[in-house]
Amino acid sequence: MxxxxxxxxxxxxxxxxxxxxxxxxxxxxxxxxxxxxxxxxxxxxxxxxxxREVLFDGEDDLRTVLVDAVAAAPPELPPLAVLTRAFTAAVPLFVAGRSVAERRQEIIVATPALQERAHAKSAALTEALATALAARGLPRPSALLAGRIGMASFGHALGSWDGRSASELERLIAESAAEARSLG
Amino acid sequence: MxxxxxxxxxxxxxxxxxxxxxxxxxxxxxxxxxxxxxxxxxxxxxxxxxxREVLFDGEDDLRTVLVDAVAAAPPELPPLAVLTRAFTAAVPLFVAGRSVAERRQEIIVATPALQERAHAKSAALTEALATALAARGLPRPSALLAGRIGMASFGHALGSWDGRSASELERLIAESAAEARSLG
Incomplete structure (x- = not known):
């Protein structure tokens, strides 16, 4: 078979x-x-x-979920709240991919050629979020700024996550967004 | 001679x-x-x-000016306001280096190997800002989050600058910081 x-x-x-x-x-x-x-x-x-690409399987799914969630968010929601909602929608992907992500991270840390690709992937994701926000009417430079702040905030949440529960990651995403607002 | x-x-x-x-x-x-x-x-x-390094001459001076300005900011200033002040302190370096920066950017855009180094330089600058903020008592993860938001905000300002006057760049830095706060 x-x-x-x-x-x-x-x-x-x-x-x-x-x-x-x-x-x-x-x-x-x-x-x-x-x-x-x-x-x-x-x-x-x-x-x-x-x-390299074999290590980044799943990035397409993640981008699709994020971009769809940005498009589906209520029109009146401010840009960073839209991104918080999108990252929350992607929590199941992070829960399902946690074991692969951890093993991958060890390999990336040890391999400069992969760090470059990992950065390119992260930049492409930021671009996709900016494009999705621009499609909601935000000027392109502001959409890129929001995309970068959203990615920084989500990275902050992911960095504190113990990898166990979806509800814990959801809580951290909300907390990070609030913390980003409080830094100013 | x-x-x-x-x-x-x-x-x-x-x-x-x-x-x-x-x-x-x-x-x-x-x-x-x-x-x-x-x-x-x-x-x-x-x-x-x-x-590659010949293209990135001046990065050390920039880092020094930024880190010194972060250290010298009043203790009660919030982290992102500290970074806004630091980028403003570095405006003369950007004015003096504008012509070199523009010619360099053209070369970087055409050369993948240099994009990687440019990214590494930007990441190192973000790290230096985070370390300087952490030295003011901010927890390390929050300092990194602030560093990333500050760099995104400054990149937004630099992207709209026409390269002519210092006062224009100072205005854009303040506006970008305000815009970053308004996105959320």
Whole structure:
């Protein structure tokens, strides 16, 4: 019975996390990841564009949830309150992805080439939030400012989270937004 | 008569900006930069650690001015107001460095390897601001949050500046800080 695409993708991600941790990112090849996952290297490249992307699986889902939540927020809500609502909508993704995120973070910290990609991903997410806010009528520079403040505030919440419960992360997101307002 | 170290440094910076623009960053060597500046390659490496650093000359001065201004601000001032004051103190550096900054930006936009270094420089500046705020008694995570919001707000001001007058940049810094507060 052929394994499903989603299953192969999950196994490739797990295999990459294991191999990058065991041998380091630089010493691991996509062929080794595919072998460990029990698929061909061609299958690897059907799922991921390069050796780095396998680590950032899930970013597209996160962006979609955030952007949709920004679009769906009541029109009268101020921009940072819109972002607080969007990050709260993404809490289930962070709860589900916590174990992968922690293992990934260890590998990123040890690998300069991945820090660059992680930064690019974070900048792309900020851009997506700014674009979604601009679509609500906010001038583009103000939307980018709001996106950056929102990302800083959410990073602050995520940094204090113990990774256990969704309700704890929701509380921290609200607290961080309030703290950002209180710093001024 | 031997040329002074400061003069050689200035000429190396100008030569690098010219050559990177003319031939691209990747195709230019430190030997070519030194030759154009009329010094030896050994002199180049006495001033700059690598091919990228020549573009980021002045970052140390900026960090020093910002960190000193944070330390000197009245103790009762809220963190973001402290940062607004610090960026205002650095306005003369931005006025003096505007022409170099514009030419540098064109080169950075065209060169992925430099975007990475530019990001690292910006992250290091955020860290320095956070450390300076933490030294005033702010908890470290809150200091980092304030540093990120302050940098976002200052970037917003710099993005609208026409590069002409110091008083205009001072006005934009104050306006951006007010706008950041109004977003939430």
């Amino acid at each position: 052929p394994r499903s695409g989603a299953d192969a993708r999950r196994r490739l991600r797990e295999a990459a996390l294991d191999l990058y941790r065991e041998h380091g990112y630089d010493a691991t090849t996509t062929a080794q990841i595919a072998e460990r996952a029990g698929v061909t290297e061609r299958t690897y490249f059907r799922h991921f564009a390069d050796k | 031997p040329r002074s170290g400061a003069d050689a440094r200035r000429r190396l910076r100008e030569a690098a900006l010219d050559l990177y623009r003319e031939h691209g960053y990747d195709a230019t060597t430190t030997a070519q930069i030194a030759e154009r500046a009329g010094v030896t390659e050994r002199t180049y490496f006495r001033h700059f650690a690598d091919k």
